[in-house]
Structures are given as C-alpha cells and as structure tokens.
Amino acid sequence: MKINAVLFDFDGTLADTLPICFYSFQKVFNKYDHRDLSVQEIISMFGPSETGIIQQNLKSKDRINEAMEDYYFYYENEHKNFVSKNHEVDELIHRLHSKGIKTGIVTGKARRSYEISIKHLFSKDLFKVSITGDDVVDPKPHPEGILKAMNALGCSPAETLFVGDSNADIEAGKRANVQTVGVNWLKNSHGSEFLIKPDYVYAHIHDFVKKLFVDDGAII
Known part of the structure; x- marks a missing residue:
C-alpha cells in the first residue's frame, strides 16, 4: 500500500x-x-x-x-x-507536501517547548498534527502518541511511516504496527545504534529523500 x-x-x-x-x-x-x-x-x-x-x-x-x-x-x-534551521529537513517536509503526503509530529517534548522550537524553526502549518508529551498518558516507547496521530490524520498503520532517532521511537513504531525509519542524520541525536531494528536506517537526509521519491514519485 x-x-x-x-x-x-x-x-x-x-x-x-x-x-x-x-x-x-x-x-x-x-x-x-x-x-x-x-x-x-x-x-x-x-x-x-x-x-x-x-x-x-x-x-x-x-x-x-x-x-x-x-x-x-x-x-x-x-x-x-x-539551534539552527536545517534546510534539508525543510526541503524534505515540503517535498512530502508536494506529493500529497500528510506529515505529523509525535514527540516527548512538552507542548510549551515544542511551540517555542516550531516558532524558531518551522512554519506551523507544515504539520497536520502534533502530539506532544502533554497529550499522552504513556510516553514512547508506548505507541499511544503514534496511534493518536494516525487517528487524527485518518490513516491506517499500513499507510504510515514513523521516523525517529532513538530505540524508544522504533519500539513505539513497531508496537503501533507502522513501518519504521531509524535516522542519525543530525549532529546531535540519541545515537546511531538501534537495538530494535528499524525497517529502514538512514545516516543522510538526501538518501531518505532518494528512497522516498524513487520510480517517478512512488513511495516505499
């Protein structure tokens, strides 16, 4: 799918x-x-x-x-x-939008700090849904946040990817039955070794972009 x-x-x-x-x-x-x-x-x-x-x-x-x-x-x-803006990340989000792909955030951050960072780094309308640590009872690796985001977007697990840099992210994605992408493409991440194997792993944003938009725009 x-x-x-x-x-x-x-x-x-x-x-x-x-x-x-x-x-x-x-x-x-x-x-x-x-x-x-x-x-x-x-x-x-x-x-x-x-x-x-x-x-x-x-x-x-x-x-x-x-x-x-x-x-x-x-x-x-x-x-x-x-913290500086990352233009590759910005380009990735805009390319997803251009293909009609919905984007959302599932973070352990509190709403207040999330809004501060969004204000500094992104346009608010880039993300269709944002689930923060204030919006869940159980934080990652529990899948509650991912499930809430999918429900808000009206998407099934089979048509959803979850991208994260930590073992808790990958475990949460697995427990939500979505495809998982483990990344260590920013200078400061939670680490490059995933104890729980993601479906895909990328060390560079441009490799992820290439994989997403292969075969004339087809998604994985």
Whole structure:
C-alpha cells in the first residue's frame, strides 16, 4: 500500500534541539540542586516530557514550579544560540507536501517547548498534527502518541511511516504496527545504534529523500 502519512519524532530527528535541552536542564539542576549533570545523566532521565523529568528528578521538590519556569526561560532565550534551521529537513517536509503526503509530529517534548522550537524553526502549518508529551498518558516507547496521530490524520498503520532517532521511537513504531525509519542524520541525536531494528536506517537526509521519491514519485 502506498504511504499516505509520515510521522516524525522531533528532538534529534527534525530539529537539532538536544543541545538546548541539555543546557536548560543543566542550568536548572545546578541552580536548584547544586548538581552538575553530564549529558549522559540527562539522557538517562529521558522518557517523560521536561516537566516530568524535572518533577521526577529535582531534589528541591518545593521549587518545581520555579524550576520549570526557569527551564523555559533558558530554552526560549538561548534557542537561537544553540539551534539552527536545517534546510534539508525543510526541503524534505515540503517535498512530502508536494506529493500529497500528510506529515505529523509525535514527540516527548512538552507542548510549551515544542511551540517555542516550531516558532524558531518551522512554519506551523507544515504539520497536520502534533502530539506532544502533554497529550499522552504513556510516553514512547508506548505507541499511544503514534496511534493518536494516525487517528487524527485518518490513516491506517499500513499507510504510515514513523521516523525517529532513538530505540524508544522504533519500539513505539513497531508496537503501533507502522513501518519504521531509524535516522542519525543530525549532529546531535540519541545515537546511531538501534537495538530494535528499524525497517529502514538512514545516516543522510538526501538518501531518505532518494528512497522516498524513487520510480517517478512512488513511495516505499
């Protein structure tokens, strides 16, 4: 069956936003807990949205609301210094649109930080649906977000691709019964080794574009 929808993870897949996430978490945990966290320590906390990460891991429980506001302050104000637009990603999304392929986002980010990054990097109308960490009960690798996105787009698993850079992304896609694409094409991703084998793996965006639009526009 022809693919009619391509769903994407966000951080590390469509946007090289992990550095601003790391920076903002490091600032918050240093300020409130006097802890200097390494990147690997922060990655080990990933799963829930940044709200959940701070709620679950900050020791200063009485200051969680303050810490969250500071996180978003750092994220917003330093975004342009850490994250640049990726023109290959932009071209990919526009090419999908030109072929009538629906696009959507399924991310563990909270809605607030997602909207900040979208404002800086993309036109809002590029994505037909966006499911954030605030919109699900169970984060990836649970398939809830992918299933919600497919339902919103009116697409079946057989006609949907899910593209992500982490093992949680690939597992979520497998559990949703969609075809999965593992990528490590941005400078900062969750890593190049997939413990759960995706249906396709790409290290370069142009190779993915070539595969998508082979045979005079036919999709995989």
